[in-house]
Amino acid sequence: MKNFDINEDPHRRFNPLINEWVLVSPHRAKRPWQGQNETIATEALPNYDPTCYLCPGNVRANGVNNPNYESSFVFENDFAAMKQDEIIFEEDIKHTFFKAKPEQGISRVVCFSPRHDLTLPEMEIEGIENIIKTWQKEYTDLGNIKYINHVQIFENKGSVMGCSNPHPHGQIWAQSSLPTQVEKTQNSLKTYFDKNNRTLLEDYLQAELKTGDRVVIENDHFVALVPFWAIWPYETIIISKRAVNKITDFTADETNAFAVILKQLTIKYDNLFSTSFPYSSGIHQAPTDGLDHPEWHFHMHFYPPLLRSATVKKFMVGYEMLGESQRDITPEKSAEILRQQSDVHYKSTKK
Amino acid sequence: MKNFDINEDPHRRFNPLINEWVLVSPHRAKRPWQGQNETIATEALPNYDPTCYLCPGNVRANGVNNPNYESSFVFENDFAAMKQDEIIFEEDIKHTFFKAKPEQGISRVVCFSPRHDLTLPEMEIEGIENIIKTWQKEYTDLGNIKYINHVQIFENKGSVMGCSNPHPHGQIWAQSSLPTQVEKTQNSLKTYFDKNNRTLLEDYLQAELKTGDRVVIENDHFVALVPFWAIWPYETIIISKRAVNKITDFTADETNAFAVILKQLTIKYDNLFSTSFPYSSGIHQAPTDGLDHPEWHFHMHFYPPLLRSATVKKFMVGYEMLGESQRDITPEKSAEILRQQSDVHYKSTKK
Ligand SMILES: O=P(O)(O)O[C@H]1O[C@H](CO)[C@@H](O)[C@H](O)[C@H]1O
Ligand SMILES: O=P(O)(O)O[C@H]1O[C@H](CO)[C@@H](O)[C@H](O)[C@H]1O
Numbered sequence: 266m267k268n269f270d271i272n273e274d275p276h277r278r279f280n281p282l283i284n285e286w287v288l289v290s291p292h293r294a295k296r297p298w299q300g301q302n303e304t305i306a307t308e309a310l311p312n313y314d315p316t317c318y319l320c321p322g323n324v325r326a327n328g329v330n331n332p333n334y335e336s337s338f339v340f341e342n343d344f345a346a347m348k349q350d351e352i353i354f355e356e357d358i359k360h361t362f363f364k365a366k367p368e369q370g371i372s373r374v375v376c377f378s379p380r381h382d383l384t385l386p387e388m389e390i391e392g393i394e395n396i397i398k399t400w401q402k403e404y405t406d407l408g409n410i411k412y413i414n415h416v417q418i419f420e421n422k423g424s425v426m427g428c429s430n431p432h433p434h435g436q437i438w439a440q441s442s443l444p445t446q447v448e449k450t451q452n453s454l455k456t457y458f459d460k461n462n463r464t465l466l467e468d469y470l471q472a473e474l475k476t477g478d479r480v481v482i483e484n485d486h487f488v489a490l491v492p493f494w495a496i497w498p499y500e501t502i503i504i505s506k507r508a509v510n511k512i513t514d515f516t517a518d519e520t521n522a523f524a525v526i527l528k529q530l531t532i533k534y535d536n537l538f539s540t541s542f543p544y545s546s547g548i549h550q551a552p553t554d555g556l557d558h559p560e561w562h563f564h565m566h567f568y569p570p571l572l573r574s575a576t577v578k579k580f581m582v583g584y585e586m587l588g589e590s591q592r593d594i595t596p597e598k599s600a601e602i603l604r605q606q607s608d609v610h611y612k613s614t615k616k
Numbered sequence: 617m618k619n620f621d622i623n624e625d626p627h628r629r630f631n632p633l634i635n636e637w638v639l640v641s642p643h644r645a646k647r648p649w650q651g652q653n654e655t656i657a658t659e660a661l662p663n664y665d666p667t668c669y670l671c672p673g674n675v676r677a678n679g680v681n682n683p684n685y686e687s688s689f690v691f692e693n694d695f696a697a698m699k700q701d702e703i704i705f706e707e708d709i710k711h712t713f714f715k716a717k718p719e720q721g722i723s724r725v726v727c728f729s730p731r732h733d734l735t736l737p738e739m740e741i742e743g744i745e746n747i748i749k750t751w752q753k754e755y756t757d758l759g760n761i762k763y764i765n766h767v768q769i770f771e772n773k774g775s776v777m778g779c780s781n782p783h784p785h786g787q788i789w790a791q792s793s794l795p796t797q798v799e800k801t802q803n804s805l806k807t808y809f810d811k812n813n814r815t816l817l818e819d820y821l822q823a824e825l826k827t828g829d830r831v832v833i834e835n836d837h838f839v840a841l842v843p844f845w846a847i848w849p850y851e852t853i854i855i856s857k858r859a860v861n862k863i864t865d866f867t868a869d870e871t872n873a874f875a876v877i878l879k880q881l882t883i884k885y886d887n888l889f890s891t892s893f894p895y896s897s898g899i900h901q902a903p904t905d906g907l908d909h910p911e912w913h914f915h916m917h918f919y920p921p922l923l924r925s926a927t928v929k930k931f932m933v934g935y936e937m938l939g940e941s942q943r944d945i946t947p948e949k950s951a952e953i954l955r956q957q958s959d960v961h962y963k964s965t966k967k
Binding site for chain 2 (some may be wrong): 266267268269271274275276277278279281285287288289290292293295296299300301322342344345346347348350351352353354361362363364365366367368370381417419420421425426427429430436438442444445446447468469472473493512541545546547549566568580582583586587588589590591593
């Protein structure tokens with residue numbers, strides 16, 4: 266019998282945002298890897314690619330020409346997962362097992378820059394601020410549509426994350442229902458707020474800043490940290506210091522500070538394995554259902570798949586799909602490794 | 617305004633097993649794919665591979681020699697995610713945000729056959745029955761250990777599912793807690809049973825057999841079908857007709873019928889894209905906590921990643937991670953396609 270050592274012993278941690286557990290196996294990072302390696306694009310990309318459907322001036326799948334845009338550019342997804350059509354629907358309440366209902370929605374693509382080869386960590390702060398302003402405008406415009414109750418802003422970066430075009434871009438899926446993960450989060454945030462009259466993330470952030478163990482970057486308005494309950498090896502969350510409900514509540518200073526932390530975090534990510542670091546990221550914020558949401562606290566999740574190197578990722582498969590998420594390195598260790606990364610992008614130091 | 621057509625219009629479906637929704641976009645399968653293609657091993661494997669740590673007689677990472685086993689073979693995972701050590705632990709109740717507790721467990725590897733090149737669909741029924749008997753024995757032996765309250769039997773097949781060795785094998789992770797997904801399922805099963813005095817899956821199976829739309833294979837004791845709420849393109853579930861709580865309750869006939877349906881389902885899977893079809897599969901059944909579990913109904917999930925071909929998978933990324941699972945083809949269509957697959961393995965017809 267020995268005393269529990271969270272840095273050494275297998276254990277479970279609880280995620281209060283979605284009420285789920287994660288299995289942590291600190292010792293397991295040592296096992297050898299004989300499985301699949303990812304192929305990582307290494308050739309330098311051109312500024313402009315005549316075959317890219319996202320570059321300025323080029324033709325898209327639907328035959329339309331992109332404008333010669335100079336900062337960011339938004340268009341409706343040509344292969345949207347949802348449609349805007351209004352559908353007549355009468356719920357069949359006899360269906361205990363076959364419960365379905367139509368979903369109305371809009372999908373948009375947000376090009377981050379006219380430059381085909383420029384990802385977030387390599388952009389100027391001004392360009393990133395411009396993306397944030399585009400997100401603010403889209404959140405407002407889409408949110409104002411009567412049937413849109415939730416606006417999901419996200420980015421899939423890298424082919425290993427299903428991204429089919431290296432031109433820097435993200436997506437927005439806006440829809441009538443609250444998606445499953447958001448609904449879970451909202452329930453937790455609301456329970457906490459109703460009880461404490463403060464947001465869950467406000468208090469969580471205080472606790473994290475106090476220990477400092479999982480903090481990666483802190484500036485005047487935002488903190489990037491590896492959450493205590495992270496499931497991906499280098500998962501992070503950016504939390505606003507002020508309990509703002511949504512991106513449109515940012516002051517000019519906050520917009521700037523958010524751009525800065527986005528750049529710094531993605532530089533550290535790229536530096537970790539000297540590669541254009543793949544991830545899915547996305548913003549969680551108040552729904553656009555017209556109600557007040559004092560429980561909501563703006564945050565952005567980063568879910569990167571890589572575990573050991575630019576080519577070896579963590580597989581969330583059998584046990585993870587049937588049982589629960591499992592990780593092989595502690596969040597504290599990951600935070601320490603990320604903290605240690607230089608703030609200068611590895612590509613710029615090579616020159 | 618048009619009337620809702622579940623085969624054409626984007627909609628959400630509800631999964632009563634885990635109380636989550638999935639977004640279904642029937643029209644979206646038509647979009648072109650320019651993203652990542654998987655590499656699929658095509659060379660024929662040898663019967664015996666001297667470098668394989670799972671083949672009979674070979675040496676494993678820990679220096680131990682495998683026996684010259686002739687059917688299936690079980691050993692403790694050399695890089696287990698959990699440990700058997702008992703850990704002294706006092707819960708710190710002040711920790712609202714840093715909730716963690718040690719987890720005790722055992723991981724085992726189950727080799728399905730001494731043959732390096734033989735996967736489930738190519739094995740004889742007798743060999744598959746033998747695997748089922750091994751699962752029964754492990755469920756009993758591990759379940760009898762005092763601190764083991766749940767035994768998760770699963771298989772990761774194919775390098776795209778993080779499987780690092782093509783030698784046919786599965787795993788068992790047995791532990792003290794109910795993993796997150798199992799706990800969710802148990803809650804739903806229990807609520808339903810307490811209300812109806814029948815298992816949820818008993819009634820669901822009746823409803824599915826009545827329409828037949830999603831049924832892929834049916835025999836005297838088991839049904840394989842694409843669940844109404846499937847998230848993966850060709851996801852299936854095998855449900856026992858009798859409401860048995862656990863694999864050790866099978867009659868000899870049921871063991872045989874389970875072997876038959878496992879073979880038939882995996883043959884159809886292989887035939888779909890003429891490839892050794894990757895998936896993660898696993899059994900959900902009663903916990904081994906010593907309590908009665910009349911609500912539990914034996915079932916096995918198959919989560920295969922492929923969408924369009926042997927090399928193009930469905931990516932569960934940005935929207936799916938931040939919002940909710942999304943699929944591009946209806947479960948009814950997938951079931952129809954699977955039903956149409958031959959019952960003879962494509963490799964045996966080539967000869
Ligand atoms: O134990 P293996 O086969 O080495 O590892 C595989 O299955 C495990 C259980 O699903 C996962 O945690 C690993 O990420 C995966 O690579
Ligand atoms: O819309 P894209 O970039 O073509 O598609 C990508 O992102 C979507 C949203 O996360 C996923 O549903 C797709 O599986 C993925 O390939």
